[in-house]
Amino acid sequence: MNEKFINNADTGYQLAEQKAADYFAELYAQVRTQSYIPALTGDFRLWQKNHIALNSWLSRFSRKKAPDTRDYHRYIQWLNLTGKLDDYLNRSVSYIYMRDLGRALDAPETEARIQEVIASLRKRLVNPETGPQGDIMMFMSMDGVYRWAQKEGIEPAIIWVMDKLQRVTTHIPEELSAEQAQRKLIKIIVGVVLHAIEEMDDTVSQTERSRRLDEAVHLGYSYGLTYPFVDDILDSTLLNAQEKEQYSRLIRTALLTGTVPKLGDWSGNHMELIRYIHAELREAFEYIQSRQQPGTQQVFFEQSYVFFQSQDIDRTRDLNHAHYTNEELYIPVILKSSCSRLVARSIIGAPEDEGFDHRTFCYGIYNQLADDFADMFDDLQVGSVTPYTYYLKYHNQRTDLVNPFELYWAVIAHLIHNVYGSDYRTREVILDRAINGLKRARIRLGSAKYDEIMSIFTTGMPRFNELIQQMIRKAEDVDFLDKLLRDQMLNSLKQDREQQEHFQQTLRQVRQQINETLLLDKKGDLLPMNKRLIDAANYSLEGSGKRLRPILAWVMGVHHYGLDAQVLMPLLRSLEYMHTASLIFDDLPSQDNAPTRRGRATLHEVHNSATAELSGLFLIQKSIREQSSMEGFDARAVLKLMQYSAEKAEELCTGQAMDLDARGQTLTLEQLNTICFYKTGVAFEASLVMPALLAQAADKEIQVLRTFAYHAGIAFQIKDDLLDLGGDVLVIGKPIGQDAQNNNSTFVSILGEGGARKEMWNHYCCAVEALRTLPKDVPFLKHLLDYIVHRDR
Missing domain, CATH: 1.10.600.10 (Farnesyl Diphosphate Synthase)
Structure with missing residues (x-):
């Protein structure tokens, strides 16, 4: 690693921090003046035409109720029979292109690609001739993934990653959720592979395509490991404060020097686990490093350092500390949420794209605030500081605190009008996602708890809140395929884990029964x-x-x-x-x-x-x-x-x-x-x-x-x-x-x-x-x- 970056690491972080501070100041100005409200009120008037039926009382009696989304196949068939499937796939695929691939939806090449993906998905979802192998859910199974690997000529990479995932799963400690760890890791691998696919066109030979996909699988796993083995480990109660500091020092040293330090004498518990994690992360780090081109290596390490440093600042805050400034609360959130996808793009060596960087930088906090809202009670329970948990605890004591729910809507208005140029597809997808998230929260929390929370977060915008709640009650067709697949994956991983435990229990119990009756007597x-x-x-x-x-x-x-x-x-x-x-x-x-x-x-x-x-x-x-x-x-x-x-x-x-x-x-x-x-x-x-x-x-x-x-x-x-x-x-x-x-x-x-x-x-x-x-x-x-x-x- 060159000395220039080591000496300028703090400078690089300070530049990123200043950029985030400028962005936050822009958003804060919208919250203070509530300029986002008239903009979004107009957006909702246009948006609701596609989501609220004029004769809604009559249509309730004429429509067949949608089946539970947990019954995946029935739900997809219902969407198809009611003519809703195309719109469902359009917003779902468009959202992935915005969030994961950083694309602008008004670009003709993006629209063409989205339509290609929709056609492929539709065929897999509803064409009975494709059989079980055509079902998109097959990609959540090892055999489905392997069949895809055979088609792409990357079987060794998939065998390697399946073996790796198996070993990671067995090493997830009880203090962490194995299902969530697996889901995050798989999601990152898929995200990196998607980036690699989108960087290739029809002129790329199959040999070169296979090489890039093989590399993307290895890179995706290597980068994805940071979620269960850095982020989740440091967020959990597995390590004490001293152990977390020692662990963080190892990560920071690797990013600053380009060399993973030896584990040395680990002063805490969990020695066997930490030794395994250290070996896996070292292998992953060195693989990513080996695949960086001279022109991209500097960018990768700079972004990785900003990502880790912002996460570290974010996680080490204390909910009992009553005097954090708004900047201290929000700037690390902006940095970590945007750097996550910037790093993913940098590890595949994608060419620089100023439009991608700007869109991704602005978009990250939108996702993060939505996720933090969904997780606020879990975060409160473990004492994590997020904009929502901090506001819930101190809003009665500190009138200067920015309301994160208001900031969330300010971000949405900023994205629609300032980042994506008031594009109608973008407005449709972003508002779909926002209303869908609140609908899911209302179901998950229950009406009473949801209304109680809303009464806290919407006191400064009563009329706009009435509009939002009306959309939540009446709006239809705002669900997304990735949410459906996420729920299916979590259920599948949980069921798989339970079945594995039952499998092992059956092996032990029946083996014992057989052994007890097996020997011949004399x-x-x-x-x-x-x-x-x-x-x-x-x-x-x-x-x-x-x-x-x-x-x-x-x-x-x-x-x-x-x-x-x-x-x-x-x-x-x-x-x-x-x-x-x-x-x-x-x-x-x-x-x-x-x-x-x-x-x-x-x-x-x-x-x-x-x-x-x-x-x-x-x-x-x-x-x-x-x-x-x-x-x-x-x-x-x-x-x-x-x-x-x-x-x-x-x-x-x-x-x-x-x-x-x-x-x-x-x-x-x-x-x-x-x-x-x-x-x-x-x-x-x-x-x-x-x-x-x-x-x-x-x-x-x-x-x-x-x-x-x-x-x-x-x-x-x-x-x-x-x-x-x-x-x-x-x-x-x-x-x-x-x-x-x-x-x-x-x-x-x-x-x-x-x-x-x-x-x-x-x-x-x-x-x-x-x-x-x-x-x-x-x-x-x-x-x-x-x-x-x-x-x-």
Whole structure:
């Protein structure tokens, strides 16, 4: 980092601060004279023509009530059937172009681009021919994002960022909201990618487009990390005052010197978390730095420093301090709200655009004041200083305080008339957004609380307030797609987190149940050799197996088909006996010659090969006996299950024979897929299909389960191959590098590590897509797939 910026950092901040002070003075003058009121009164007269029906009392009876927006698909269809969808998409897309991309809506090229995006969105939302893959909500799922990545040729970037997001999520401390942290991070990534897309036209080659999008994904994640791991951490109660000062000093030093300082001796708690965050932020910082051009690096560091410094000033204020000036309250807000998007643009190296910079600088406080209004009671609860919380606490004591609600409307008037030149599209979108935000606040707070708050914030503008409240009560068609998607994302992330917790709980509980009933007993009059075989079999059963197959059967049988858990227990034991027998045979010197399995010595190492072979056969017979002992089911269903089980056992033998025969040969991907399915996918399939057979499910549903198992099994095997390449032997419980040592063809040897990861995620997507065709959702199977691709053992 050059010395010039280090020496002039404070000067740069002071220049930005002066610019914000000038802007605030301009807004304050409008508040003091209330010149914004006649301007906005005229705007509302024009605006309401599109939003308040003349015969509103009659139209209430003729209109069908809109469905709850939480029912996303019904709501979109309702918009389409009522002819409201085009306007809904127009204001939604236009708002994103204004807020996130800093565009002026009256520019012909912007209008053309907006119409292109609307047409694409409309097709995705309402065209039944596009199917599930065409649904915009697909982009909130890993498979949907990966399918987009395949189209754009950036699969490695998306695999990388999904792995990163997974690890970030597991490191979010309880003091923070994991869902909000994920949402903010994803939002920033999407925002940076949007910037990159909008900087490209049709003349950019697909190769160059893929390169820029790949870089945008990495940059978006790297920049987005600052929200959960800088902003949220410092805003939370996780760190004490001394720790926050130490943490802030690290960030400031990196921005001033261009080098992330070593963590050194962290004097506070949470050492493991801070070490992880420090490593992630250092990697992110260095990636952003490496992608800056000589001409843009200075701008990036200057804006980043202003952004961090304004946030730091803003967050360290004390709500009990009664003497902050208006400038002290508002100037950091102006700076941090505008710099957020200025930094996002600078990190992709977009060319300078004075119009963008000016619009973004003026626009930021509009969004920030709207967000602060929505969050004011949460902010009050934790003692955060915002213009709203400070005004609520001190407005009766200090008549000099600027009313933030009045300033909010002054900002709106300034944007419409002074920044965007009274453009009618801009007026429409900004007023839509303002009324929508207040409508949502009224619903969220309840009428009584809302009216109480309004009585405080609108005392100086009673007539204008009457107009606003009339718009809030009567105006229609002011909702936005990004709000809908935000709510859907938060609900989805929260539901996903709850389902993941339930998935892990189910794994633990059912695994324990299975373990408690799994071991073979030695009761009765047994021969000594019989006891020795049981001991040998139990040795293999006692290993720390995942028990995925019987757990799968339990979930499908009990949760999906409603079968009795106790009655199903013989099937669960049967599956694990068969699986353990197959592992015993796989490990033999004549086959894989594995010295360890499930974290300890293999059976033939402890005893001998003959004992291992006989113990495997012994377990197979036990498996058959368990299946034949199932009671409470239709006898024909049990017989069909046993026939199916025998068929799958034959296929397992075929798969292992094919694998042995292929040793030392270079296989094609098709050959490897076939071997993999017979070795791994067959067992997954049996775990799903056997409960379905007992429940006498339809053939169509069984076929879907087969398809799912095929892809899940191959994804599982690819992950095994990747772990064999670079996993932790202490975590995996068996030696790594065995495939290379045995000269086995694997997905990694055929496709390379990167190609194997792409193939794994492709099968992941195929499996998820199969699940969507089931007549009833099975969340456990979706989270099983997530576990398969993210596991470390």
